[in-house]
Each structure stands twice: as C-alpha cells, then as structure tokens.
Amino acid sequence: MEILLARESGFCFGVRRAVKIAYEAKEKWGQVYTYGELIHNRQFVEKLEKDGIKAVGSPEELPPGAVVIIRSHGISPQEEKILRSRFKVIDATCPYVKKSQKIAAKEVRSGKELVIFGDRNHPEIRGILGYTQGAGLVISSPQETSSLTTSPRRAVISQTTNDLEDYKRFVGGLLENTERLTVHQTICSSTIEKHRSAKEIASKVELMLIIGGKHSSNTRKLFKACRRIQPNTYHIETPEELDLIEWRKYERIGLSAGASTPDFIIKAVMEKLKEEGND
Numbered sequence: 001m002e003i004l005l006a007r008e009s010g011f012c013f014g015v016r017r018a019v020k021i022a023y024e025a026k027e028k029w030g031q032v033y034t035y036g037e038l039i040h041n042r043q044f045v046e047k048l049e050k051d052g053i054k055a056v057g058s059p060e061e062l063p064p065g066a067v068v069i070i071r072s073h074g075i076s077p078q079e080e081k082i083l084r085s086r087f088k089v090i091d092a093t094c095p096y097v098k099k100s101q102k103i104a105a106k107e108v109r110s111g112k113e114l115v116i117f118g119d120r121n122h123p124e125i126r127g128i129l130g131y132t133q134g135a136g137l138v139i140s141s142p143q144e145t146s147s148l149t150t151s152p153r154r155a156v157i158s159q160t161t162n163d164l165e166d167y168k169r170f171v172g173g174l175l176e177n178t179e180r181l182t183v184h185q186t187i188c189s190s191t192i193e194k195h196r197s198a199k200e201i202a203s204k205v206e207l208m209l210i211i212g213g214k215h216s217s218n219t220r221k222l223f224k225a226c227r228r229i230q231p232n233t234y235h236i237e238t239p240e241e242l243d244l245i246e247w248r249k250y251e252r253i254g255l256s257a258g259a260s261t262p263d264f265i266i267k268a269v270m271e272k273l274k275e276e277g278n279d
C-alpha cells in the first residue's frame with residue numbers, strides 16, 4: 001500500500017503563529033485565555049486547556065484583569081474595544097484576516113456595496129462584518145449571486161479559506177449584475193497551496209482522506225474541493241474513524257488535513273494506515 005501525504009497538510013501559517021503567541025503568553029503571564037477556541041479541533045483545545053490556555057465564549061467568563069488572546073480568525077472592533085477596556089489583550093489575528101478587515105472597512109467607506117463570499121456564522125466573517133458597520137452582504141454560494149439586483153458599484157472579498165475555483169465562479173456570477181466590480185483576492189496563500197497540493201494528490205489515488213475537526217469550516221471546504229476531483233474522498237476526525245471505511249482494499253491512499261488539524265493526529269492516522277495496511 002502506498003500512502004501519499006499532500007505537501008501542505010495541517011496547521012497553516014496563521015494557526016502556527018497563534019499557537020506560538022498563546023504559549024509565549026502562557027510562559028510570561030501564567031494562566032491565559034483565548035476568546036473562543038484557538039482552533040476548531042477538540043483534541044487540541046483539550047491539550048491547550050491542560051497546558052493553562054483556556055477557551056472562553058464571552059467576556060463574562062473571564063476573571064478580572066485576565067490575559068486574553070484574540071485568535072487567528074480576528075474579532076469585530078466593537079468586541080475588541082470591550083475586551084481592551086477590561087482585560088489585557090494579546091492580538092493573534094492572522095495578518096491575512098487583518099488585510100480582509102482593512103479592505104472591507106475601506107470599500108464600505110468609499111461607498112461601494114461590499115459583498116463577502118463566506119459563511120455568515122464563521123468567526124472570521126462575523127469579525128469582518130464588524131468593520132463594515134453592518135453594511136457587508138454575506139453570500140455563501142456562487143449560485144446565490146443570481147438573486148442580487150443590479151448594482152452600479154460593488155466590491156467583493158472572499159473568506160480566507162475558500163477554494164479559489166469557487167471564488168472564480170462567485171465573481172463570474174457577480175459580473176452578471178454589477179456595472180463596476182472591484183475584486184480583491186483575499187484567499188490566503190496557505191489555503192491556495194493546501195488546496196492545490198491536496199487536489200493534486202486526490203487526482204492520483206483511489207481513496208482520499210481529509211483529516212480534521214467535523215465542525216472545522218476550512219476542513220470541510222478542503223474535503224469538498226477534493227471530492228470534486230476524487231468522489232471516493234472521506235472526512236475523518238480521528239484514526240479510529242478509519243474503521244468505518246473499507247480502506248484496506250486500496251493500493252494508493254492520499255491524505256491531507258485542514259488548517260486546524262494538529263500534527264499528532266495526522267501522524268496517528270498515518271501510523272494506523274501503515275501498521276494495519278500491511279497486516
């Protein structure tokens with residue numbers, strides 16, 4: 001059995017950076033808190049909590065004067081102001097997300113209608129919306145662009161973790177009903193490289209496995225992008241879930257993992273495939 005691991009698998013630049021910032025803060029301040037889970041991965045969040053880095057869902061859960069870390073997804077300026085007025089804040093927002101926040105604020109100030117291609121409930125998008133004074137219009141699929149009325153001036157940005165091909169289709173849809181469209185390429189280079197390398201592997205194997213949290217938006221997008229290339233693609237969260245798939249009958253298996261999947265889970269899946277695949 002041959003196992004092919006995509007070049008860019010697992011933690012992206014922004015997640016590695018946020019984890020490093022969190023551990024440095026822990027070294028310096030003792031117990032620290034993250035505003036929301038640092039990454040969408042249950043196993044890693046549990047490990048962080050054991051190490052003294054605890055996730056909270058609201059300012060009310062924080063003790064007075066706590067040290068709180070803004071995770072890579074970023075937050076709205078309104079929420080940041082509340083946190084800064086009561087706690088010591090360490091900002092680990094990914095620089096790519098910061099770029100999207102700035103573009104969103106600038107385009108709304110310039111009077112354009114801002115369209116955001118993304119998931120309304122994702123923290124990155126909720127944060128960006130805060131920079132638009134509520135004026136950003138979030139649309140989650142290329143098909144939905146056809147329901148928009150014609151606009152003289154629009155600008156468009158994408159959630160950083162969308163698939164580039166999907167974004168091209170989305171922009172194509174907007175061109176149908178926009179007189180002057182300003183397109184910003186806000187998908188981060190980590191995502192582009194991750195999707196490119198995973199799709200390349202998916203085209204060469206009989207079975208493709210995408211490893212990552214079931215509620216991780218970026219992992220689900222990676223899974224969908226690979227499934228378009230190789231319909232025999234599965235999304236698993238742990239090595240144990242391999243038992244639900246008839247993987248032993250394949251000679252070539254491909255692997256990739258979402259931006260929030262820790263290395264120890266990728267390694268555990270690879271070891272199980274290697275050990276049990278040669279039984």
Ligand code: SF4
Nearest residue numbers: 012014094096160188
């Ligand atoms: S996926 Fe991209 S934008 Fe999001 S945290 Fe990672 S590097 Fe930053």
